[in-house]
Amino acid sequence: DQQVKQNSPSLSVQEGRISILNCDYTNSMFDYFLWYKKYPAEGPTFLISISSIKDKNEDGRFTVFLNKSAKHLSLHIVPSQPGDSAVYFCAASGSSAGNMLTFGGGTRLMVKP
Amino acid sequence: DGGITQSPKYLFRKEGQNVTLSCEQNLNHDAMYWYRQDPGQGLRLIYYSQIVNDFQKGDIAEGYSVSREKKESFPLTVTSAQKNPTAFYLCASSTPYRGGLGTEAFFGQGTRLTVV
Numbered sequence: 001d002q003q004v005k006q007n008s009p010s011l012s013v014q015e016g017r018i019s020i021l022n023c024d025y026t027n028s029m030f031d032y033f034l035w036y037k038k039y040p041a042e043g044p045t046f047l048i049s050i051s052s053i054k055d056k057n058e059d060g061r062f063t064v065f066l067n068k069s070a071k072h073l074s075l076h077i078v079p080s081q082p083g084d085s086a087v088y089f090c091a092a093s094g095s096s097a098g099n100m101l102t103f104g105g106g107t108r109l110m111v112k113p
Numbered sequence: 114d115g116g117i118t119q120s121p122k123y124l125f126r127k128e129g130q131n132v133t134l135s136c137e138q139n140l141n142h143d144a145m146y147w148y149r150q151d152p153g154q155g156l157r158l159i160y161y162s163q164i165v166n167d168f169q170k171g172d173i174a175e176g177y178s179v180s181r182e183k184k185e186s187f188p189l190t191v192t193s194a195q196k197n198p199t200a201f202y203l204c205a206s207s208t209p210y211r212g213g214l215g216t217e218a219f220f221g222q223g224t225r226l227t228v229v
Contacts, residue, residue, distance in 0.1 A: 009153070032215020043117075043203055043220030044156075051214065089156065093215040099144045099163065099207045101218050105155030 003027045004092050006104035013111050019077040021107050023090035026071060030092040034101070035064060035075050038087045047088070048075070080111045115140045119204050119221035126191070126198065126228050134189045134224045136204035145187040146218070148203040149173060156203065162187055191226060199228050 004025045013019045023033075031052040036044035050057040050064045050073065057064050063076045077084055087108050091101045117138045126132040138145065147159040158171030162181040176195025181187055187206075191198045202225075207218040 006155075034215070034217065036218075036220075041201070041223065041225065043119075043205075043222050044218075045220070046217060049215070049217070091218070093210065095210065099210045099216045100161070101207060101216060103156045 002105070003030075004090060004102045004104040006088075006090060006107045008107050009105070010108040010110070013080045013109065015082055015111055015113050016079045019075075019080045019084065019109055019111065021075040021077075021088050021090075021109065023073045023075075023104050024071060025073075025092050025102075027092070027094065027096075027102075028071070029094040029096040030102075031095065032093045033064070033066060033073050034091045034093075035062075036089045036091060036103075038089065038106070044089055077109075080109075082111050082113050085109055085111050117204060117206055117219055117221040119202075119224050122222065122224060124224055124226045126226060128228055129193045131190055131192050132198075132226065134191070134202055134204075134226070136187045136189065136221060137185055138187075138204075138206045138219075139185060140206055140219060141184070142206035142208060142219075143184065144207045144209075145181070146205045146207070147171075147177070147179065147187070147189045148205065150201045150203060150223075159189065159202075198226055201225050 034049040035047040038044040066073045087106045090104045120135045146161040148156040160179040162168035178190045204221040205218045
């Protein structure tokens with residue numbers, strides 16, 4: 001049973017517009033969430049995170065929103081740039097899992113010039 | 114510079130041969146992981162180790178083996194029993210769980226294994 005799900009395998013957005021990537025989780029013990037970005041043939045790199053005590057965290061063009069009651073988080077990229085084209089993974093951790101991260105299946109974002 | 118190093122970047126294996134992928138980290142992390150990624154797929158956990166001399170199977174451990182003799186090293190052996198070994202392999206290590214700051218994983222650059 002997948003505890004972290006990214007239901008959209010791919011997303012295509014025009015350059016300059018907003019990209020919204022979604023992630024749902026089922027384990028209510030998760031209290032820290034991360035987004036990773038991955039280019040082909042490279043390892044994922046950390047992008048942004050949010051603690052469950054917050055509902056929003058911003059870092060430049062990237063904002064993560066957390067809705068605990070819906071067990072849903074989203075990553076907003078504004079404005080989207082062609083260099084943002086990559087696979088984005090959401091991940092979650094919690095006290096019950098210790099130092100384990102549970103990853104979603106990823107969403108491939110394509111930003112068209 | 115602290116980080117995780119995977120080697121080699123590309124690896125070719127003949128059918129029926131075992132092959133070992135290297136993963137070394139100097140981040141002083143206790144926990145290390147091996148993931149497999151297939152085209153269009155997410156990250157699937159093969160094995161993980163939370164402490165030296167201890168490791169556990171992940172979701173797809175069949176056909177793989179690991180060892181954790183040193184904190185810095187977590188090599189993965191792809192055995193001949195692995196039916197479909199051609200994939201991109203990622204090694205990671207993670208910080209200890211930090212309460213409200215959770216944990217963060219750091220990844221190597223990956224090894225692409227091709228069976229010929």
